[in-house]
Structure formats: structure tokens, C-alpha cells
Amino acid sequence: MADYDTDHLEKELGQFLxxxxxxxxxxxAIDYILGITDSTHGKQLLGRKESxxxxxxxLTEDDSSDISAKAYKALINLATDEENCLKLxxxxxxxxICIKWLKVALDCxxxxxxxxxKLLNNVTRPEKCADQVAKCVxxxxxxxxxxxxxxxxCNPTYNEKADLYYLAGVLANLSQIRxxxxxxxxxxxxxxxxxxxxxxxxxSEICRTGVVATLxxxxxxxxxxxxxxxxxxxxxxxxxxxxxxPEEFDEDDMEKLPVDLQYLPTDKSRESVSxxxxxxxxxxxxxxxxxxxxxxxKSKNTYIIIREYHKWERRNDPxxxxxxxxxxxILIGDEPAPGMENLKAVEIPTDLMEKFxxxxxxxxxxxxxxxxxxxxx
Amino acid sequence: MADKQGAxxxxxxxxxxxxxxxxxxxxxxxxxxxxxxxxxxxxKEKDIDEIVKELETHPAFIKEVDWSKPLSPxxxxxxxxxxxEENPTARAEAYKEDGNFEFKxxxxxxxxxxxxxxxxxxxxxxxxxxxxYTNRAAAQYHLGNYKxxxxxxxxxxxxxxxxxxxxxxxxxxxxxxxxxDECIYWCDAALMIDPHNKVILxxxxxxxxxxxxxxxDKRKAQAQERxxxxxxxxxxKVIQSRGIQLAGMKNDSQxxxxxxxxxxxxxxxxxxxxxxxxxxxNILHWPVLFLYPQxxxxxxxxxxxxxxxxxxxxxDMFGPDVPPPPWDKEGFYTPDRLQIFYEDKEKExxxxxxxxxxxxxxxxxxxxxxxxxxxxxxxxxxxxTFETEFLKRYET
Numbered sequence: 001m002a003d004y005d006t007d008h009l010e011k012e013l014g015q016f017l018x019x020x021x022x023x024x025x026x027x028x029a030i031d032y033i034l035g036i037t038d039s040t041h042g043k044q045l046l047g048r049k050e051s052x053x054x055x056x057x058x059l060t061e062d063d064s065s066d067i068s069a070k071a072y073k074a075l076i077n078l079a080t081d082e083e084n085c086l087k088l089x090x091x092x093x094x095x096x097i098c099i100k101w102l103k104v105a106l107d108c109x110x111x112x113x114x115x116x117x118k119l120l121n122n123v124t125r126p127e128k129c130a131d132q133v134a135k136c137v138x139x140x141x142x143x144x145x146x147x148x149x150x151x152x153x154c155n156p157t158y159n160e161k162a163d164l165y166y167l168a169g170v171l172a173n174l175s176q177i178r179x180x181x182x183x184x185x186x187x188x189x190x191x192x193x194x195x196x197x198x199x200x201x202x203x204s205e206i207c208r209t210g211v212v213a214t215l216x217x218x219x220x221x222x223x224x225x226x227x228x229x230x231x232x233x234x235x236x237x238x239x240x241x242x243x244x245x246p247e248e249f250d251e252d253d254m255e256k257l258p259v260d261l262q263y264l265p266t267d268k269s270r271e272s273v274s275x276x277x278x279x280x281x282x283x284x285x286x287x288x289x290x291x292x293x294x295x296x297x298k299s300k301n302t303y304i305i306i307r308e309y310h311k312w313e314r315r316n317d318p319x320x321x322x323x324x325x326x327x328x329x330i331l332i333g334d335e336p337a338p339g340m341e342n343l344k345a346v347e348i349p350t351d352l353m354e355k356f357x358x359x360x361x362x363x364x365x366x367x368x369x370x371x372x373x374x375x376x377x
Numbered sequence: 378m379a380d381k382q383g384a385x386x387x388x389x390x391x392x393x394x395x396x397x398x399x400x401x402x403x404x405x406x407x408x409x410x411x412x413x414x415x416x417x418x419x420x421k422e423k424d425i426d427e428i429v430k431e432l433e434t435h436p437a438f439i440k441e442v443d444w445s446k447p448l449s450p451x452x453x454x455x456x457x458x459x460x461x462e463e464n465p466t467a468r469a470e471a472y473k474e475d476g477n478f479e480f481k482x483x484x485x486x487x488x489x490x491x492x493x494x495x496x497x498x499x500x501x502x503x504x505x506x507x508x509x510y511t512n513r514a515a516a517q518y519h520l521g522n523y524k525x526x527x528x529x530x531x532x533x534x535x536x537x538x539x540x541x542x543x544x545x546x547x548x549x550x551x552x553x554x555x556x557x558d559e560c561i562y563w564c565d566a567a568l569m570i571d572p573h574n575k576v577i578l579x580x581x582x583x584x585x586x587x588x589x590x591x592x593x594d595k596r597k598a599q600a601q602e603r604x605x606x607x608x609x610x611x612x613x614k615v616i617q618s619r620g621i622q623l624a625g626m627k628n629d630s631q632x633x634x635x636x637x638x639x640x641x642x643x644x645x646x647x648x649x650x651x652x653x654x655x656x657x658x659n660i661l662h663w664p665v666l667f668l669y670p671q672x673x674x675x676x677x678x679x680x681x682x683x684x685x686x687x688x689x690x691x692x693d694m695f696g697p698d699v700p701p702p703p704w705d706k707e708g709f710y711t712p713d714r715l716q717i718f719y720e721d722k723e724k725e726x727x728x729x730x731x732x733x734x735x736x737x738x739x740x741x742x743x744x745x746x747x748x749x750x751x752x753x754x755x756x757x758x759x760x761x762t763f764e765t766e767f768l769k770r771y772e773t
Contacts, residue, residue: 151569189572190581194565232582237589248600259589263596266603 010049017055019062030059030070037077047084054093065111072115079122085129098123098133099140105167106145106152108159117166124173134177146174146183147191153207154194168198168210175217184214185224187232192218196238199280209276215239216279219286222344225293236287236300237261239280242271243309256301270309274317281306281320285327291341294330303331322360469498469505476512485516492516507537514546523550541570548580557588612655619661619683621740624722624748651679653750660684663736666753671763672704681752683737687717687730709758716764718755719745727771730754 015021016029033056036042046052056078059071078084089098098120105116124130137145152158153167174180184192198211215235218224228235237258244261246268254262271277284302288294310324330343340346348356386394432438434449472495479488492513500506514529530547533540544567551560564581567574616623651664662680669675678690691712693699701708717730721744730739739745740752757764 147572151565155565190564190568190578193581193585231586234586259593262593263600265596265599 034074043081082126111161113162121166121169130173165204165207168207172210172213175214216283219283247308281323465498466500469495469500488516503536507533507540511543523553557584560584624746688732714758
């Protein structure tokens, strides 16, 4: 794409990127901008001019739904660039713009709600930005925003004009922040529980990915493990079910499994997205960090599900091997010595840490080579 | 017609009729007053208890209305006055109050009637209607009428979509009706309004758990069915590989025509519901029926090993060490004298079975077909007139 002179661009287009400009010119201007946002270079160029960014934002409120949709699409493209995300969130003309966007996303009759979800999903991807948005959300007077996001996502008829699947991605990004997780895991409400069925949500891979990522993020909070594993949430079967296949187990093994995993039909299939499977394994691994959590996960016969999944995964995506092996080691390994039961609290000497890292890397190389060999066969 | 008659009536006649009517009316009135007097007289004879009783039913002194008995006229009059209110909202309100009063005393059917009357008043007040339906739903719920209760909850929400009590009751009804998915749906609606509602949080949790238990039980039953079917198919394959023909089954070498139901129509002959089965050594054991047409008696062998000979069973059943059956009056039923036959039902022919044969050998005969999963044989004592006559029937 040709080089753009940003000053020139600002001078020529800036005046039309304004809600008060004439309809046909506005339309042409936003079309042009949308075209520029298609390329990495164009995104970076536009990002340098705050006035242009503000102009685009102003057009998201245009009376013409065509123009506002194009403005949102331009912003979505721009927000794939990490630098731009921070700039968009800190435009001097638009304070706390993320709250405004979130409100539109959660407006149950807004036709652009899906575009807003995409935009928020992109904008919250960099951790810094997630942090900033989370702070805005938590500080805002409408303190129900996080739980409202969950409600909107989980209610299929919330907005007839939008699916809101990308909201799951926003939740996943925001749940990197501890205070957001505290809201998701409010023990006096029913919030995270509602997300659980969406682990098996066949209609949307995006929604599934977001929900599983959110659950994985929550699994890092050791102090919530007992609650997550207990009957209030009962998260383990939800994490295991997508990893279970059609294998039959004998009666004894079957009865020890959580009820949701017993007597699965012969056409039971595993989660089709490799990355989701990996996140599920990692979440279960996290839940094994404490002694009580570990013994609970073991007592539910998690091992036989993971064992069968492991055999299957070797034929599908060998790059998930290290995550699975970490989990299996814990499931069938001996309990650590007294005083080291909380695996997260155990201090590992740096030299050993280096050694483990290298071993992991070597393992990975080996696995990938094996994988390649298989492919050429 | 009437006009004609009136016209034909003379003035004299009319005069007469009028006089008669006057007289009738006088007679009626005097009769009436007499009766009234008679009725009034016993007043003096009423004892104090009766008067007290009468007073107690008077609306001015009444403490409690017994709705199961007909109301006293005074009370009925008052009731009509109370509900004759022109304003439908006031009427509905009055019925609601009465309904609530009865509800508190746990007199649910009466409360339901009151709420129903309130609903019938058709008040334009949406909130009031929502309350009437919700309260009726509560009364129905306490009587165990969950379906009616649920319907009222649905209607109550049409009047007022965020009426929390109606949503909570609806969720409870769904749970009682074991519609757990719907229950969770209603719980979620309730939590939108009151995210900390403990009753709903608890209900949602238990509905979720019960739903998962029910789902598992369903899957378990399906798994069992699948297993049974697989075993049946295996059994049928073994039977086919032996060259045994089952009635109704085509001898398809591919085994595609196998239908496990072929083996299940046994109940009539089979009080023990025994079925042919395969033991660990891959040997079949059949339920076998022996018919004795002479006396219309039968013997039933629950598991006849396919490797055993007929004579072995005859020895066990009719040998010298065994007391003869009570119906064998002439003592003809001995292993030596008994002849075994099987019937080809299509051709209506009898074929003789060599007593030295094993069951398997017999079942493998070209003309042998197993009906109803139970091999059946006819046993006749040889050298009897019954035998000759019985065999004759098959000759034609």
C-alpha cells in the first residue's frame, strides 16, 4: 500500500470525519478510512493521529447506521494493534469510553452490539488495556457490569439482533484481573456457575474459547479451589466432559466418575479445538495445586479420562503433550513431602527451574519431530 | 290464537274469570298469613341455647363463617352487597383480601375460589391481577397442583413480567414437575431481579444437580439397552453359525436380518422367562417344551444343554428311579416306550426324533424350526391306540 502522509491525511479527511459533516462526504471519508485500517501499516499510521481516531469515534454515533457500523469496523481493525488499543482507551475527548462501549454492547436492543463485543474483545486483549478497562468497570457506579456481561452472554434471547459470542472473549481478557475474578466468583451469587454449560456450547467456537479461558483464569485463585470443586460450583465435571470420548469403562471405574461423565453415548466426541482442550487440561492442573483439591480431583477418577484423552491427543495434536503429562504426573504421582503440599508455595531453586525449562523444551522438540514424522508417513 | 280466543270471550265470561282470580288471590294471601302466624308462634318455645345459636350465625355477631354449609340468608345478603361494588378493582381487591384471609388459615380451596372471583372481576389494574394470579398459584402449589400453579405464574408474569413472587413460584413448580431445564431458566429470571435470593440460589443448585442425575440415569439405561442388544446379536450369530433355524428369520449368511425380538416372545410358555443362553464354554442351553397330547400335559425344561441327548432327559424324567407322573394312569410313559416327534408347522408333518440324538443334532435338522425361542417336541407312548390315531391325523 502507498505511503500515507498523516499530516496530509489529517488535513484532508479530518474535517469530514465529524458527525456534523455532510452525509455523502462522511460516507466517502469513512469508507476510505476503513480501507486504510485493513493493513498493518495503515493501522499504525492512523494510530499516530489522535484527531483522526477521535473523528472515527465520533462517527460511531452517526444517525446513519451504515456510517456508524463502518466506524465501528474501522475501530475493530485498529484495535488489533496493541499500541492503538491504549490510544483508543485514552482519547482526550472521550473519557471512560470503554464504559460507553460496554453499555452499547449490553444494550439488549442495539443492532451494533456484536460489533461492540468484537471491539471490546480486541481492545481488552493486551494485558495493560484489560487492566485499564477492568478498573473502569469496577469503578463505575453501575457495579453490576461484570455480572451483567455474564447474564447477557448466557441468555440466548438477550438481544435478538446479536449473538454476543465475543463477549466471552471480553470476559476472558478481563478475568486476567484478580478483582474481576472476585466478582465472577461471588459466593453469594450465581455467576460463574452460569458460564459452565457454555463449555459445551457447540454453536460457537469463539464463545467456547472465551468461557474456557475465563474458567482457566479463575482456576489460578487457589483460595477459591474448595468452592469451585465443591457442590456450589462443581467445576470438575464441566472441565472433564469435553475431554471425554466414547470409551467404555467397567462398572467400578464408571461409578467413581462424576455423574456427568458416566455412561456417555458411543458417539461422544471430544472438543474439536486443540487450544480449548489444552486450556481445560491446564485448568484441571491448576485445581490440583492444593492437597484437598488434588485428592478430590484424584478421587473422581479423573485419571482414566485423561489417560484415554492422552492416547487420543497423541494422534491429534502432540503439542498438547507437555500440559497433559504435567497433569498425569500429579494424578498418578506420590503426594509431596509434608510442608510442600501447596505446589504453588513450593520454592524451586533457580538452577532446577532452568533445568526443568530446558527439559520441557527438549521434550517439546522431540514431540514435534515425532509429530512431523507421523505426518510424512 | 290468543287474540282469537280473547275476541271470542264475551264480557260476561270475562267478568266471571276476573272474579275467580280475585277469589284465588284472597285465598292465597289468607293461607300465607296463617302460615306465617303458625311459624311465629313457636318463638316463645325456643330455649335460650337455640337463640344463642341463631344469633351466632347472624352477621352482626358471627365469629367465623363455615363455608362448607349453606350461608344464612342475612349473610348471603351482606356478601352480595360487599361484592356488588360497581368498581371492578374494588371488587377484585375485596376478593383478594378474603382469599389472603383463607390462605393464612391454610384453607386453600376456598382461597382459590376467592382469587378466581377476583380475577373474574377483570380489574384493569395489572399489578393487582398479577398478585391475584400469583396468590392463586401459591394456593394451588400448596395443594400439589403444580401444573395449574405454573400456568398461573405464567399469566401473572404476562401482567407484570418482573413479579418476583410469581417467578419464584414458577421455578418451584418446574422443579416439582421435574422440568429442571425450565426450572433453571426461571431461576435465572428471578436472579435478574434479585441476584442474592437465597431460596432461588438453593433451588437452582438442586435443580442443576437433579437434572444431571436424571441425565445420567437416562444414559445408563441406554447403555444397558445397547449392551443387551449386542449380546442378543452375538447369541443370534452363534445360533445361526450352528445351522439352527429360527422361525421368522431368513437364513442370511451376512447376519443382517438378525432381529433380537425373535427370541423374546417366550412369556406364554415360559413362566421363568428363561431364554436360550450361551455359557462360558460357548455351549447353548435352550428352554425346551415337551408336550404330551394324550393328556394335554406339558413338561418344561428350563435349560436343556445342546450336547445332552434326549434319552438322558427321558431317563431323568420317566426312568425306573422316578415316580411316574400322576396323569400316567396306564404306566405307558417310560423311556423305552416314549417316541419323540417334532412338527413341521408349514407342511403339517411330524418327524421322528432319534432318542440318542443330542438336542443340537435335532435342531440342525433341515426341517426343524425353533418357534418362540423354545424348541418344542411331541411325546407319544408307542403301541397305543392314541399313538396310531394321532399319527393318522398328520397323514392326510
